Amino acid sequence: MLRESTIQIIKSTVPVLELHGTEITKRFYHLLFTNHPQLLNVFNHANQKQGRQPEALANAIYAAALHIDKLESILPVVKQIAHKHRSLGIQAEQYPIVGNTLLTAIKDVLGDAATEPILAAWAEAYGVIADVFISVEAEMYDEAERQQGGWKGFRMFRVDRKQKESEVITSFYLVPVDGGAIADFEPGQYVSVKPEIPGETYTHIRQYSLSDAPGKPYYRISVKREDALDGRPEGKVSSYLHRHTEEGDILWLTAPAGDFVLNRTDRRPVVLISGGVGLTPMVSMLNTLAETAPDRQVIFIHAALNGEVHAMREHVTGLAQKHAQLSVHFCYQQPTDGDRLLQAFDKEGYIDLPYLKSVVPNKDASFYFCGPVPFMRSINHALKEWGVPAADVHYEFFGPAGSLDEPAVASGK
Known part of the structure; x- marks a missing residue:
């Protein structure tokens, strides 16, 4: 437990963190990777360059x-981060390194304003928070290893099948090299994938959602090739998987993780x-719903640039033909002439509240959404405007967590 004096000092620094939080975390990561370059084996370098990781850390500290x-009250956020840490292989002995580096960054940015009492209070608070993370993650590591088909750390998987889903998305069907069972998972969870990329100084680990129902003898991930765009470099891992990874090749995976999961007990x-x-x-x-709850009403809404980049369209429409309780709707931002000829979409443009109301019978439902951050902000804004209770709204960030409370910006990319 924290002392009351420590709590008061920490709370007094909230305005400072709101103003200088991202500056502190940028300094933190610079120091961390300069003094401990081995940690570059764990972090997503692209998220560092784009500023997403420092921003996410600043939000967490705030x-x-x-x-x-x-x-x-922040235990749900702790568990969400802990899932990512367990999937990446973060260890308890790394927490003191992070703590010492964070205190140094605070001192460097705030200068004389970072008094000894403030630094001492943050050291004490960090120790308590780190202990919570270490405890939660220890339970997750144990559960991942003990479950049927589970394992510790990274395990070798072979690419059993590689299937092109669209011009930018390819699926990889992965089976364990040792021939053993694989851990079950909840729909919505992800795995960490570590390819061995020739010529790279550091390893690169990426987390990809599992894109098929559980209970199969394989894991399937469906990866978008991240091309260079607007000054952003191409994705190292996604490009390597698309261009160089073939059937029979080896990838290293951690056991499934993540708290963005389908509530299968909800019958609405x-x-x-x-x-x-x-x-x-x-x-x-x-x-999963089609296999285990075919009588549950499902409304599937997907936004894409156009039909050329729309993955798994035929699969989804095929399910709709088999299940009367499933309705599917597609929104294209820039449809091609072929899309128009085939009437391949319901709406041109972006998903907005009037469109949602036109395809969703009523708001007494469970809403799940995922996509680019501007897209998610737009959907979140629409659901709030509709009056959907927060408890019925579920979403997942690809990469570091951000905020959906900023002004809505529509996107269907």
Whole structure:
């Protein structure tokens, strides 16, 4: 437990963190990778360059400071981060390194304003918060290893099948090299994938949603090739998987993780909304519902640029033909002439509230959505405007967690 004096000091720093949080975390990562370059084997380098990781850490630190007197209120966020840490292989002995580096970054950015009492309070608070993470993650590591078909760390999988789904998305069917059973998972979860890329100084680990229902003898991931765009470099892992990984090749995987999962006990209608490659966890949920709850009403809504990049369209429409309780709807931002000829979409443009109301019978349902951050902000804004209770709204960020409370910006990419 934290002392009351420590709690008061931490809470007094909230305005400072709101103003300088991202500057502190940028300094933190610079120091961390300069002094401990081995940690570059764990972090997504692209997220560092794009600023998403420092922003996510700044938000987490701000939330911890804001709720330091009732840390139990941020336990859901702790568990969400802990799932990612377990999937990446973060170890307890790395937490002191992070803590010391964070204190140094705070001192470097705030200068004389970072007094000894403030630094001491943050050291004490970090120790308590780190202990919570270490405890939660220890349970997750143990559960991942003990479950039937589970394992510890990374396990070798072979690419059993490689299937092109669209011009930018390819699926990989993965089976364990040792021939043993594989761990079950909940629809919506992901695995960490570590390819061995020739010529790379550091390893690169990426987390990809499982895109099929559980209970299969394989895991399927469906990967979007991230091309260079607007100054953003191409994705190292996605490009390597698309261009160089073939059937028979080896990838290393950690056991499934993640807290963005389908609630299978809820019998109300379920609305699955996706943008671009955000459809991967949605298809896992859709396949699971089709197999295990065919009588449950499902509304599947997908936004894409056009039919050329729309993955798994035939699979989804095929399910709709078999299941009367499933309705599917597609929204294309820039449809091709072929899309228009085939009447391949319901709406041209973006998903907005009037469109949602036209295809979703009523708001008494469970809503799940995933896609690019601007897309998710737009969907979240629409659901709030409709009055959908927060408890019925579920979403997943691909990469570091962000905020959906910023002004809505529509996107269907």
